[in-house]
Amino acid sequence: MKRMLYAGWAAVICLVSGLTPAIAQEWPSRSIRLVVPFAAGGSVDVTARILAKGLGPRLGQAIVVENRAGAAGFPGTQNVVKSAPDGYSIVMASAGIISIGPYLYKNMPFDPIKDLAPITPVVDGVNVLVVRPDSPAATVPAFIDMARAKPGKLNFGSSGVGASDDMATQLFMSLTGTRMTNIPYKGGGPAMVDLIAGNTDFMFSAVAPAVAQIKAGHLRALGVTSSQRLEVLPDVPTIAQAGVPGYESVAWYGLFAPVGTPPAVIDRINKETAEVLKDPDVRRQLIDAGLLPHTSTPGEFASYIAGDSKKWAEVIKANGIKVE
Numbered sequence: 001m002k003r004m005l006y007a008g009w010a011a012v013i014c015l016v017s018g019l020t021p022a023i024a025q026e027w028p029s030r031s032i033r034l035v036v037p038f039a040a041g042g043s044v045d046v047t048a049r050i051l052a053k054g055l056g057p058r059l060g061q062a063i064v065v066e067n068r069a070g071a072a073g074f075p076g077t078q079n080v081v082k083s084a085p086d087g088y089s090i091v092m093a094s095a096g097i098i099s100i101g102p103y104l105y106k107n108m109p110f111d112p113i114k115d116l117a118p119i120t121p122v123v124d125g126v127n128v129l130v131v132r133p134d135s136p137a138a139t140v141p142a143f144i145d146m147a148r149a150k151p152g153k154l155n156f157g158s159s160g161v162g163a164s165d166d167m168a169t170q171l172f173m174s175l176t177g178t179r180m181t182n183i184p185y186k187g188g189g190p191a192m193v194d195l196i197a198g199n200t201d202f203m204f205s206a207v208a209p210a211v212a213q214i215k216a217g218h219l220r221a222l223g224v225t226s227s228q229r230l231e232v233l234p235d236v237p238t239i240a241q242a243g244v245p246g247y248e249s250v251a252w253y254g255l256f257a258p259v260g261t262p263p264a265v266i267d268r269i270n271k272e273t274a275e276v277l278k279d280p281d282v283r284r285q286l287i288d289a290g291l292l293p294h295t296s297t298p299g300e301f302a303s304y305i306a307g308d309s310k311k312w313a314e315v316i317k318a319n320g321i322k323v324e
Contacts, residue, residue: 027087027265031062034255035091037076039069043206043289044253047123048092050285054276059268072162073097074109077256081115085260090269092122095252096164099308103316104162104323116256118301120270122277123291125251126226127168127204129239130219132195135202140223140242143202147178154180154201157191161323164251165191167312168204168225170319171249172239195219204249207232207290225249231287250292252308254301266298 036048052063068076077097083089098112137143147154158166185191195203196218211232213219223239224230227248239247274295286293
């Protein structure tokens with residue numbers, strides 16, 4: 001599957017690589033629409049607005065962030081898929097849409113491989129495994145022992161089936177041989193409230209909302225889902241460091257354009273995004289929000305997505321995850 005996914009994007013890149021239309025030479029001559037397929041105020045929206053503020057001046061045109069929320073981000077992304085491939089409509093899509101969606105939903109309205117051209121990753125969204133301070137588990141190994149002793153008995157709150165916090169938990173269960181029960185909520189906020197109140201046992205919370213509760217002593221952090229420790233939680237190990245080798249779960253966000261967008265345009269957006277993310281103020285804003293900024297070439301991004309998709313396809317199949 002990884003080979004097929006990468007081959008799909010490689011074919012797209014080759015298909016348009018020889019095209020040098022005038023639009024690529026003149027671009028951009030007007031404002032650029034950056035679609036966020038989620039509601040305003042969320043982490044994808046915050047990331048897009050921070051990026052747009054720095055990217056606009058570098059391109060010499062305004063970057064207009066347009067929120068098109070609903071249905072797991074599919075309608076907003078599809079809006080860009082159907083747009084002209086001229087570089088004036090791009091989307092900040094998530095791993096949930098690109099890597100996970102094709103294996104979780106039966107009838108996606110578009111094909112992420114055939115219909116979208118990867119430009120660059122922008123950030124990795126990280127989760128943190130948290131329990132209440134009165135939990136018997138003070139470390140990741142102790143938590144695993146507790147879960148194994150009570151198969152199916154520990155409950156965790158999530159933002160919904162297939163959400164990043166749920167998938168982080170599903171991967172954890174796959175790698176540790178544990179079984180726990182998902183209690184879906186309408187967002188991570190209500191799930192955290194119920195955890196603190198004692199109605200659930202743990203959760204893989206997004207970092208930003210968890211930090212204040214951890215520092216206030218309302219929650220205990222056991223491990224972060226990234227491959228490196230976070231500046232905002234320097235004393236919290238990664239879950240891999242804490243005893244689950246190979247564990248990494250990040251909800252990345254990246255830029256995509258409609259297939260057929262001139263390579264010169266994609267390369268320009270890629271280059272300027274990388275420059276924006278080098279800015280210390282931009283990096284600080286993102287890191288303080290629990291996000292890890294990084295970029296790569298379009299080809300490297302396509303290859304990464306292929307591996308990420310393969311990982312989540314296996315987790316979804318092994319754990320029997322379904323969206324009704």
